[in-house]
Amino acid sequence: MKTCIFVFLLIGFKSLALNQGRQEKETLTKRSISPIDVLCKRSPDFKVLTYGKTKMCLYYGQDICTYAEAQGKCRSRNSTLAIFNTAEKFRILYPMDMVWIGLDDIANEGTYRWADGSILDLQSNLRYTIFQAGEPNAAFDFEDCVCNRCYYDYDKLYDTNCAETYNYLCEKVFR
Ligand SMILES: *[C@@H]1O[C@H](CO)[C@@H](O)[C@H](O)[C@H]1NC(C)=O
Numbered sequence: 001m002k003t004c005i006f007v008f009l010l011i012g013f014k015s016l017a018l019n020q021g022r023q024e025k026e027t028l029t030k031r032s033i034s035p036i037d038v039l040c041k042r043s044p045d046f047k048v049l050t051y052g053k054t055k056m057c058l059y060y061g062q063d064i065c066t067y068a069e070a071q072g073k074c075r076s077r078n079s080t081l082a083i084f085n086t087a088e089k090f091r092i093l094y095p096m097d098m099v100w101i102g103l104d105d106i107a108n109e110g111t112y113r114w115a116d117g118s119i120l121d122l123q124s125n126l127r128y129t130i131f132q133a134g135e136p137n138a139a140f141d142f143e144d145c146v147c148n149r150c151y152y153d154y155d156k157l158y159d160t161n162c163a164e165t166y167n168y169l170c171e172k173v174f175r
Helices: 002-030 036-040 067-076 087-093 124-130
Strands: 047-051 054-065 098-105 143-149 157-161 166-172
Touching: 054 067, 054 087, 067 098, 067 166, 087 098, 087 124, 087 157, 098 124, 098 157
Parallel strands: 098 166
Antiparallel strands: 047 054, 054 166, 098 143, 143 157
């Protein structure tokens, strides 16, 4: 008899918990809050920025620094320099000038890698969407790091000297 009551209680609690989970999920969908909103809120100073359905959890570093320093600062916030590997993500970046992003050809001259190690195909439409015409040009062998709107009349990405100092954008990716 005792066991029986115990089992009933257990089943009762379990279905209660399941129901709550379901309700939470429904509320989230109704208000179109996605996991990134919830998770990003837990990271102080990071904010969700959106373009259409695309969302990114970003931190805007206002302490101007070199590319390597920016990498370290993002790492210490458990993040990487931000990755703008779609046209939609680039629209999120577009208004922000003088910022380092997570793209460089430090490891292999001429091979541009995002901060997650993936390669930007220089033959792709994306390259022409995000880079200033004629860029990246790897001028002087030391233009290895990529910055948004960092040159006086440029309004897109270009590759420049990693030792120059700019603001930077860190990104948290949730899997
Ligand atoms: C980074 O992650 C570690 C391990 O999870 C945690 O202890 C630390 O508080 C985090 N730091 C920041 C700035 O979020």
